[in-house]
Amino acid sequence: MSVQTHDAALPASLNPQDVLRRQVRWRVLEIIFWLATLLPFVLTPDYLVLCSQVAIAALFALSLDLLVGYSGLISLGHAVFFGFGAYTAGLIAKHGWGEPITGLAAAAFAAAVLGYLTSFIMVRISHFALIMVTLGLCLLVFELANQLHDITGGDDGLQGVRMWPIFGQYKFDLYGRVAYIYTLVVLFLAFLAVRRIVNSPFGLSLRGMRENQRRMPAIGVPMRSRLQVIYVISATFAGLAGGLLAQTTQFVALDALSFQRSAEVLVMLVLGGAGRLYGGLIGAIIFIVARDQLADMNPQYWYFWLGLLLVIVIIFLPNGILGGLAHLLSRLRSRRA
Amino acid sequence: MTGIALSTSDLNKKFGSLVVASDISISLPQGARYALIGPNGAGKTTLINLITGMLSPDSGRIMLGTEDITAVPPYARVKRGLVRTFQINTLFPNLTPLEAVTLAVCERRGEAGVWWRSLPSYKEAADEAYAILNTLRLGDLCERPTRQLAYGQQRLLEIALALAAKPSVLLLDEPAAGVPKEESGELFAAVGNISSDISILFIEHDMDVVFRFASRIIVMVSGRILVEGTPSEISANEKVREVYLGSGHG
Numbered sequence: 001m002s003v004q005t006h007d008a009a010l011p012a013s014l015n016p017q018d019v020l021r022r023q024v025r026w027r028v029l030e031i032i033f034w035l036a037t038l039l040p041f042v043l044t045p046d047y048l049v050l051c052s053q054v055a056i057a058a059l060f061a062l063s064l065d066l067l068v069g070y071s072g073l074i075s076l077g078h079a080v081f082f083g084f085g086a087y088t089a090g091l092i093a094k095h096g097w098g099e100p101i102t103g104l105a106a107a108a109f110a111a112a113v114l115g116y117l118t119s120f121i122m123v124r125i126s127h128f129a130l131i132m133v134t135l136g137l138c139l140l141v142f143e144l145a146n147q148l149h150d151i152t153g154g155d156d157g158l159q160g161v162r163m164w165p166i167f168g169q170y171k172f173d174l175y176g177r178v179a180y181i182y183t184l185v186v187l188f189l190a191f192l193a194v195r196r197i198v199n200s201p202f203g204l205s206l207r208g209m210r211e212n213q214r215r216m217p218a219i220g221v222p223m224r225s226r227l228q229v230i231y232v233i234s235a236t237f238a239g240l241a242g243g244l245l246a247q248t249t250q251f252v253a254l255d256a257l258s259f260q261r262s263a264e265v266l267v268m269l270v271l272g273g274a275g276r277l278y279g280g281l282i283g284a285i286i287f288i289v290a291r292d293q294l295a296d297m298n299p300q301y302w303y304f305w306l307g308l309l310l311v312i313v314i315i316f317l318p319n320g321i322l323g324g325l326a327h328l329l330s331r332l333r334s335r336r337a
Numbered sequence: 338m339t340g341i342a343l344s345t346s347d348l349n350k351k352f353g354s355l356v357v358a359s360d361i362s363i364s365l366p367q368g369a370r371y372a373l374i375g376p377n378g379a380g381k382t383t384l385i386n387l388i389t390g391m392l393s394p395d396s397g398r399i400m401l402g403t404e405d406i407t408a409v410p411p412y413a414r415v416k417r418g419l420v421r422t423f424q425i426n427t428l429f430p431n432l433t434p435l436e437a438v439t440l441a442v443c444e445r446r447g448e449a450g451v452w453w454r455s456l457p458s459y460k461e462a463a464d465e466a467y468a469i470l471n472t473l474r475l476g477d478l479c480e481r482p483t484r485q486l487a488y489g490q491q492r493l494l495e496i497a498l499a500l501a502a503k504p505s506v507l508l509l510d511e512p513a514a515g516v517p518k519e520e521s522g523e524l525f526a527a528v529g530n531i532s533s534d535i536s537i538l539f540i541e542h543d544m545d546v547v548f549r550f551a552s553r554i555i556v557m558v559s560g561r562i563l564v565e566g567t568p569s570e571i572s573a574n575e576k577v578r579e580v581y582l583g584s585g586h587g
Contacts, residue, residue, distance in 0.1 A: 016467035019435055019480055021457040201443040201459060202452035204432075208440050211429035218389070218427070219441040220415035220502055221449065229452070 024199040049176035054288045055183040061268045061280025063237035069275030072210030077138030081111040083257030085239025090158045090246035098164035104243045111239020119231040123224040142257040158252035179248040273320025342367045342536035343506045348397035357383045372551035380560040418505035422495040435479035438466035441501035509539035
């Protein structure tokens with residue numbers, strides 16, 4: 001029988017479990033990347049405040065990557081969860097509970113609840129409808145926060161956020177040392193969680209939905225409930241990022257909920273490369289650092305350079321900077337082989 | 338004992354004024370190999386879409402074994418053992434065959450919703466997926482992205498994904514569609530190797546293949562069933578020769 005002869009010809013060493021394991025193991029570059037996040041303490045100690053902003057934006061972009069990069073969904077209103085988390089953390093601290101860790105957990109939980117409530121609509125629509133509804137939801141909550149001036153401070157932002165020291169020991173300092181350690185630790189833990197999620201069977205089913213929505217029901221996947229889960233998870237991490245911003249800056253501006261914030265996080269993800277875990281992180285680094293440097297030179301002009309960068313990346317590196325690097329690496333490797 | 342694995346009664350479906358299914362009643366015994374033939378536009382794929390729930394009928398009933406599944410959503414029909422393949426490759430271009438089939442196996446085992454455990458820890462699912470790929474001779478291609486596989490290999494992967502769901506009833510929509518005739522032998526060898534516990538209804542245009550594999554043949558024309566019978570009955574049937582086999586095949 002032909003099947004048997006073929007079996008005999010197979011390399012005996014191929015173990016499917018090892019093949020899958022190879023996909024998820026830690027790479028050297030990853031370890032280098034995370035070690036490098038400690039460099040600012042030594043190299044640029046004056047920029048730790050900026051570094052916190054990068055870490056927060058990176059976490060926010062990571063949360064969006066779960067939707068855009070892994071599940072093939074699109075959102076133009078992801079700031080709604082970010083802002084909701086920010087206001088939750090800010091309000092709790094303002095009204096007398098300044099303990100950071102529980103406050104952060106509350107921010108993530110609040111965003112998760114909002115994510116769960118809205119997920120019933122989101123999993124029923126796709127493409128343009130989804131873009132419009134996510135955008136609409138974000139605008140809606142933005143205006144709501146603007147109107148509820150007594151609670152949120154409206155346009156003036158939420159003042160009077162007072163944080164207690166972390167573990168009752170480490171006070172948030174002016175140089176942002178503690179804030180950067182705090183955001184970095186939260187980012188890293190969140191990253192570990194997200195990494196596990198995308199490397200789980202559930203994560204594989206997300207990629208399946210991204211690759212082919214038509215096939216998924218035909219192998220028995222209940223897509224709506226699967227999408228609902230990732231929607232809630234993504235909202236949770238976005239809320240976590242928002243909470244971090246409120247706590248480390250001890251202030252919440254209305255723009256935490258703005259359309260601009262939703263658009264910027266999408267830009268970071270596209271710059272870095274969606275669906276690669278590190279894309280959002282790299283994109284956040286480039287975006288925040290470029291904004292800081294370029295806005296220093298000429299505040300009004302910075303969007304020109306951002307626009308230029310975006311156009312160049314999209315034209316020459318349609319899969320983002322990481323996508324381009326991966327392509328380059330695989331070409332080099334195949335040339336050597 | 339041989340019960341009925343799948344049956345439909347009086348299925349009707351219209352798109353506007355176009356009738357795509359008219360009073361379709363079929364019944365597929367357990368372990369049977371039935372072929373569904375008919376000219377293009379006869380409604381064969383539509384019937385598969387109706388049976389699998391990708392379209393809902395205007396009227397009529399679909400029974401899987403003794404259960405009425407007419408109102409059951411498509412994914413839940415798969416969970417009950419009613420599985421299909423697609424005429425046009427409907428695969429996951431950037432997943433490897435091993436990932437794709439492991440996904441389908443995990444889904445069947447109720448593990449694909451787990452987000453807190455790492456995929457490689459599901460050894461049994463991975464082994465089963467690899468075994469399925471091996472029976473279809475895709476074992477040594479299991480690490481390549483699906484988009485890099487040859488067309489015929491992708492057709493085999495279609496079948497592998499369906500088998501991973503452990504079907505009791507398998508609907509094959511032109512398994513060899515687009516494959517040159519000289520290469521379609523391997524595909525039908527694969528179909529021929531499928532366990533005889535699985536009932537199969539397949540659409541196919543190649544009459545040699547149909548007569549070789551099918552114990553009974555259902556002929557559809559313009560959304561209706563023209564006639565059903567054994568291969569010899571069908572080949573002797575005047576109406577079939579007239580409408581379907583025509584002069585070209587005569």
